[in-house]
Amino acid sequence: MDLQALRWFQAVADGETVTETARLANITQPVVTRTLARLEQEVGATLLRRSGRRLHPTPAGRLFKEYADTVLARWDDGLRAISEFVEPDTGVVPLGFMHTFGTWLVPELISGYLHAHPGARFDLRQDADRALIDTLRSGAVNLAITTPSPDAPDHLRWRRLLTEPLLLAVPPRHRLARRQKVRLAEVTDEPFVVLRTGMGLRTLVEEICHEAGFAPRIAFEGDEVATLRGLVGAGLGVSLLPSQQPGLSRGAAPAEAARGEGAVPLIPVSSPVCARQIGLAWFDDHPLPPASRAFRDHVLREWPG
Template identity: 30%
Template sequence: MDIRQLRYFVAVAQEANFTRAAELMHISQPGISAQIRQLENDLGATLLDRSGRTVVPTAVGEVALAHAHSVLSSMEALRRAVDEMNGLVRGRLVVGMVTACTVQPLFDALSSFHLAHPGVEISLVEDGSATLAEYVRAGSVDLALIGAARQAPEDLDGWPVISEPIVAAVPVGHPLAETDGITLAELMAHPLICLPEGTGVRATLDQAAAARGLTPAVALQASAPAAVVNLAERGLGVAVLSATMAAPHTGLRTVAITDADVPAVLALIAAQVKSPALRELLRHCRQSFGGSPTPAGAVPASSAGA
């Protein structure tokens, strides 16, 4: 029995699936299965029930899982204590990014951190904002750049990078193209194109509409802001985007949504407990983003509020 096997066991129990756990731990599915079977052989007990559609701990597995969490926490505490005493930063960090992320300050921070601390392995994960927040809560992602409505999740440490309104974007010649602003109720009269649920822009639209008793009927959705823009440019509906997403596209006219008072926020989030490596990466992030909670112009149009 070794620490690696305990990590694999915890990952499978957390994901309830060998394949997802293998992807999370960067190992093949047969490899993680073999390691956990070896752990079960060493302990002389079956830890996971594999008979159903999802993998769940057995009664013995539940007891073992609690001890595995305790052992891994103790190992991490030992590593942090030694690192802090020696003034070293090493280990592994998993950084999450919203899908189709092109936020240059984040890339700059990762680059400067890597140059300063080449001994720290950095892994990148792309997903929707809501999923990334769950990964941070579970501890499988250390730091994530997410989109949110109004503010970052309150149960996580969050640092807003930018806060801006959502807008409507239509091609030239559209009935809304010559208006200075529209209400949410007026917006709902048109087919909408938006990012999917789990993104900051979509959450912003849904919350602003719900506050006025409205339910958006999204006709088309795409996971990348550029795809939303392309669909709107072809006249397939009214795009709902953050202001910087829509601003640089000459084929679209941006129209203010006058009563959408829930801002789209792009934020860095991290768990409450931070390793020395994570604290150092956060320092690089603050420097890269200009040291301000909402640095003007720090986020390119293609990603703000995703």
């Protein structure tokens, strides 16, 4: 079986059009079409079905893609392992992380590692916490910076790196805006701006509010923390947001630093405890290539949790 055919199938099944796939591969569209048709003949099932401009995987295609993803990830791992065996200090580290860590934690981890390993390279992927577990399982990344999974699959290892406070974000002219600390129960009747259902931070916020004795009244559901913060600033509601402050990982944050920046006040919560655990995850039944293993060991050594 042609690995290139698998890559083109993977790209189309992930949402690219045949035209886009051909353009990125610098070939003609009929070549991709014929290659995908030969793949279906070899597999013995229809893998893709047209809907509008795009091809979408059939049930058989979705099943086959799981195995195609694994084959391609293992092949890429093998190429990386050989490259790192020859030049271990210039290897690639495939690293996944949640969106909220891209502004402070991931840059700090990477810069510290590159200081000791200047030839290392990173293949970075952002995603929601639960999706990162699937990305890890498929082998698309070797390591992921994420929160703990309550239903962690077998062989998933997670080591805590730090505890990050969650702060109450309120509009600039809110009655609590100048407070040094608040109890979460003080916003029982306020509308909340939160992430969508299924995202880890959304679940955590609901659990904390339940501990404070109320269910949050949802005014808006978003996909990114930056959007939530902007809408809080516009007066749409309040929210519990990660501090996202560089340096919080090394100890307790000063009160003034924890209050946040810009137009949206971020206020520490005195009760209940408002924080999330952040750690490094990997599957111990997937042998880590040398560069990824070196990065994991560096992070666990420098950030013992």
